[in-house]
Amino acid sequence: MNAPLKPSASLRQRLRLQLLGLIAILSLLLYFSVRTIAGGAAETTQDNILSASATSIIEALHAEQDDILLDIPYAALSMLGANSEERVFYRIMTKASTITGYDDLPAPETFPAPEQPVFYNSEYRGSAVRIVAMTRVITVRDTPTEVLALVAQTRLGQDAITARIANTAAALGVGFFLIAGILGALTVESALRPIVNIAQAVQRRGPHDLRPMLKPAPLELAPLLASLNSFMERLRTALLRTEDFIAEAAHRVRTPLATVRAQTEIALRRAKTPEDREALRAVIRAVDESARSAGQLLDHASVTLRADKMERGDVDLSALVKDLVHGLAPTAEIRDIRIILHPAEGEFTTIGDPVLLMGALRNILDNAIKYSPDESEISVVLSAEEELCCITICDSGRGLNDAEQKTLTRRFGRGSNVADVVGSGLGLTIVSEVVAAHGGSFRLTPNKERGTCAKVCLPRK
């Protein structure tokens, strides 16, 4: 009827992607902040020890006459080895020369101000080192002299700590991402559940179910549901009106047609010449066809528009089929076509609307007669298959000419090989809709040698 709606984008997908993106950003933030904060703390710890060491060295500096003397306290260097196995270097220097220690230990360009130690990273003897530079002014020979103390420590432990922190931070980040991701996915599901529920409820009802939705809906969806309900109500009214209109129209057409037919038959009886008689018979055939079309329109309208109002009662299919064959036998006889109803054992009861079912089966048998040659046979078989009871009507007529069932059951769909036969293309549409409304199936297949088999199966009571 209409092409399947192409969704613009999945709400769920979008929510998930956005949440995931958000969580990923948060995880990265977490990772980097843990790294910087913890890494900074670790570095601060090392800096503190270096600074304490440099302070104790610089405090041991003293001038004696013309010399700067230094008695490095044991603790100054031993404290650096207290919790680590880092290599330790130091250098005590004035602007002019190195007083003691490693005279190639890298020093800053300018001496930092006293009381303001400077920390920096460098490379010394093949290892990355952290260095503190601390200045003290002491008076030698009445001249204030700046003395710089450098204390350095390798950064192996620092690097190990940084690596460990990075690992921990990464684990934290990944853990956060996973947990938040799972919670996020659950949240998306629970947020979408009402929408999904309503969508499913709408989907579950048949295409013709236009009753209002009475499910409780969340606040945000209530307007949508209200609009949907009011829309369905309007649609229903419009459809009912259309149906009434069609029924009325069909009825209005059929009544005068019946009069025309009756009058023509009288005229036929009085007609003298064979030409007149032939002409009048053609009139009768055309009138019949028109009446049938009007009937089909009426049937079609009642099936499509009243599925929800369908009568549901026990229908004895064997009686129904018997009536059907009986009703159409005269029409078939005109063309010397024999309808053979094969006797069936057992009960064939289904639940549904007998009038609609009769209409559907009549259309099938009608087609069989219409598309059969004169003096041929049509078989009608009633059979039970598991939970189903099936009616198979086979003719040996012109066949389907490889046309697909889908195109033939389409409204006003007709085969390419039936241009010479008058028809509306509504018959099979009615059949498939009635059968679907009863929860059954309908198959058109080629007959064994020639012709067509139509099989309708309905759930057994």
Place this chain on the structure above:
Amino acid sequence: MRQSLPATKIVGAILAILALAAGPPRAFEIETEQYFAAVDGSSEITIMSTADLSVFAPLVRGFQNRNPRVSVRYVVLSSAELYSAVLAGEAAPDLVISSAMDLQTKLANDGFAQPFRSQATETLPAWARWRDELFAFTLEPAVLILSKPAFADLPRPKTRQDLIELLRDNPERFKNRIGTYDLRTSGLGYLFGTQDTRQSETFWRLSEVMGALQTRLYCCSGQMIEDVRSGELALAYNVLGSYADAQDESNVDIVLLEDYTSVMMRTALIPNSAKNAQLAGTFINYLLSTDGRALLRAEIGPGPLDTDTFSSEQNLRPIRLGPGLLVYLDQLKRQSFLRAWASAIIQP
């Protein structure tokens, strides 16, 4: 316990002398060198050590029993020479064994050692190794040794305070009859002296008292022990206990002072310039193995893996490996320390 020299040893010694005569001049002076040739000497390591040949020869042989294809060149030299040998990177030793913990630490600290890890080194307690580069394998206390005849009618001092009082009370008996290391020339003496100052102030008072009694200064433990044994000295302070143990003890008393006793650890390291670091590692493993330790115990005394040593002796203070040892190697520190020490110990 000294056996007669086996033939191989003599040949080795001759070879060593020949090699010495032929070789180019070196940046360091060696005392002795011996080549322990393997029967099928497919590989060779050079060990430079401060430990006497007599102490280490059994260990080298024990090592060769286990590793019969390894020839060992064992070179004895002073700790200072050993230090400069490694710095020079010349005639590079594969393994350096020294009693100078401070110099060994400085070598490792300054990047001249390479790390070595094995099951044996992992079992060493943390205080007996540093940076996986420096491994201690002996514990050797600094002891006071007394001449038995000299102390026949005197109480044995138990602490440094006792010793100070004893010396003060009997100046005539101890005058010129006390020995100790000359800290200016002996690395080990300097290490013990500086550790003493860390432990307590009594060291300076003791030095003053010893100085007033014209204490004689020695280069080495062996000579001090010899002089105490002969009765020339009444006592010697800060002697390496492991050497004292090894001597005939009939005339000599060994005292581990109860206020504290510094314990030196002999350490091994593999220099960066080692040609055969892997074999050097094997040798370290041997030193720490049950066999190696048994031999070391017989020659020197217990090692850090003999765990019960410390729990029983509260006064033993092992000298800690680590950057603290670098402090006393500082030129200014050394100068001022030696100046103070010399002015205390050398009195007119």
